[in-house]
Amino acid sequence: MLSEKLSKNIKKLADLIKDKKEFVAFTGAGISTESGIPDFRGPRGIWKKYKPIMLREFLSNPQDREEYWRRKIELYPALSSAEPNIGHVSLAEIFKAGFLKYVITQNIDGLHQKAGIPVENVIELHGSNTYISCLSCGKRYEWEDILPLFDKGVKAPKCAKCEGWLKPATISFGQSMPEKETAMALEIARKIKILVVVGSSLQVYPAASIPGITTQAGGIFAIINNTSTVQDTAADIILTGNAGDILKELRINLIK
């Protein structure tokens, strides 16, 4: 049951969206915790257990490279079997009703697409964990083809074509952001009149600069998160609670 104040603020956001006709969602790991995928910085986040491995450590230190793959294989069952939750599904329904223009996501789990938002409307700023690629030549590999190598004792696989290091196609700390997606996200953030952040601590730059781009261009910026964030003071509307509950209510307010 949502509090009266929260319900009132969700209605306020829905009315603004109806007035401006469309919005963009900027999502982070928090939208997927209800699908069983842990976030990084939330109360039960991955960084409570592990320290991040930088790209240069992955490339230069065999132990870090092997540890990186060990963690990825540990997380693989949860990530590959995860299903969209009510938050992803509500956003997909809002998209079909014409109010949601794009999802700019920091997530690597592919759940927005699995929920039914077309691939071309989901901008993945941090790549995707749904496949593997070679850091040298870019050749794509599927998980099913690489996983059996670990059963044969391989600890960090290499590219069959060029011998480069293979890595899930996500952007690690210290790795460049994808050029096309970044340029597109910046342009969309500048043009859209309402940007709704869902489940992000807004601490990972350059992605966390996106809301500032919308507000500098005169747009409205809302945050849906279960804790406070470092950018709360800059937001026009703050909806505190579970992303799934709030997005479901937003969908009801927008579509009925």
Ligand code: NAD
């Ligand atoms: P983050 O872990 O820094 O922050 C997540 C935020 O969501 C936290 O403030 C947390 O309190 C909040 N949250 C958690 N569950 C919630 C829920 N059910 N409802 C509302 N809020 C909830 O995540 P970030 O800002 O996305 O940045 C971390 C980086 O982590 C990103 O670059 C992303 O690539 C990566 N990541 C992705 C996944 C994924 O794809 N699902 C999972 C873990 C990390």
